[in-house]
Amino acid sequence: MTDRQLLIAASQGDQAAFTDLYRRYGARLYAYFLPRAGSDAARAEDLRQQVFLRLLESRAFREARDNAVSAPDDLGPLLFHIAANLLKNEYRGTERRLRRQGEFAARQPLFEQRDSEPDKQALQRAISQLPEPQRLCVDLRFRQNYSIEEIADALDCAPGTVKSRLHYGLKKLAAILRPTTTNK
Template identity: 30%
Template sequence: MNENKELIYRAKMGDVAAFEELISGYEKKVYNTVYRFLENTEDARDITQEIFLKIYTSLKNFKEGSSFSTWLYRIAVNTCIDFCRKKKEDALPITDEMDGSGMGQGEHSKMPEDVMENKELKKALNDAIKSLPEDLRMCVVLRDIQGFSYVEISEILKCPTGTIKSRINRGRRVLRQILKDRELFFNKYV
């Protein structure tokens, strides 16, 4: 903890090496959160870098005694949401460049049925997530994909835990309905 405080102070003083040491371990998780939220690798890369640059310049505003991790993810989430809003305003469509599976369409026939079904489910879910409203999407990404606890999410988003639970419940139901409507996911169960 003390080591972390020293790194924070050195980073505040402009020490880039200290800053890089401070954020080591966070980069991948932040990148994944951004990626799951934006569903675009290029945007995710740029926005993640933007997030860390913002953290570097905003570090002087970080209050010691609070959680650095929570503060970092709050900046990440807000940057993502701002980016989405800006993109909407610019009327630029969010392109789906990656389905998360790392696998091309042509490989489907080579996979066992259950695995193939799973890949289809993932792709369908990726599409469905993009359709979620931002507030629901961020809660679902943080909880169901990144694995944050309800309390952590409520601290990151500065919302009551009850609100977070409600958003996650609604987000899951919306996802279910989207998949149901597209008849991609639940056909054989309905």
């Protein structure tokens, strides 16, 4: 059966047709999610299942039920579009959580008690002047002790991008703090 025929049958309550669609695309979706889920098999499986739940709620599914003519011939693009959107939403949620953690951490002391209060304040002011991507990377790396790979996963970017943001962020911090340290 074609994707269209399976979708129409599934939209009319045929569980076997839906199972066939799951078998047809499930392994490919799992393979798509696994590396993007940090090799977490359970997370990849959850995401795969969410794709099929979203399919049941999709306009294509409703249209297949109401008007078989408008059902798509190939479900692959739709399913992978849903998959990509799920990942984007998940990364956005992670980024928001990290940002909130970073804002909380920004209110916390950066140095041990033996460091002077003016130094702490100067560093906090300097960090707040960094562009958001650099500030997030610096915060996650040095205040939250995340690895480069964990930061890359959390921010949905390449490890090289994280390293670059850290490099330029630290360089900018040094430039901001240099006048402060030479005036002492």
